[in-house]
Amino acid sequence: GNSVTQMEGPVTLSEEAFLTINCTYTATGYPSLFWYVQYPGEGLQLLLKATKADDKGSNKGFEATYRKETTSFHLEKGSVQVSDSAVYFCALSPFGNEKLTFGTGTRLTIIP
């Protein structure tokens, strides 16, 4: 079946530090890959996505590259801010339907 394995949290970084949150997946065929972000008390919001191998999704300084050879979609940001504190979810949607399978989420806290 389809699954997403995410880096365990929580992660605490100082402001302006470099961020990496690892994500690997298991799926048949060519899934679409997503990163969602959840701020306290809110629903999930799409942060970025990639739909085919070697695509790079980017938004708000965050980036992730679809690596089929390593079945990975790691999230990176060069310089994090306090406002980036949230829970980040990696997800996939298999080719052929719209169902999203989520990872367990990684709680990120940025300290000033």
Add this chain to the structure above:
Amino acid sequence: DARVTQTPRDKVTEMGQEVTMRCQPILGHNTVFWYRQTMMQGLELLAYFRNRAPLDDSGMPKDRFSAEMPDATLATLKIQPSEPRDSAVYFCASGFGTGVRNTEAFFGQGTRLTVV
């Protein structure tokens, strides 16, 4: 500003009572999802509709849960009877799907359910 609207935002109920959660998807979207979020299980897909037809409800306990779309502007999730283990945040999401690729799923703010 289009958004998915869920009501109520918070619900506290006694064990055994019926609970109904409502969702208004974004106008024009044809797919609707119901997810449950708990600390232990994370995000679980309960049900999924396309063009108001249920495509997958395998994640939903059938004996007490039911999900429907009476029309394109309303999706409901009912629990009868409710149990303390149903306490969770329930999210509705909508999107536009073709059955081939998923477009972005837009999430509502969730209904926090507490069963005492």
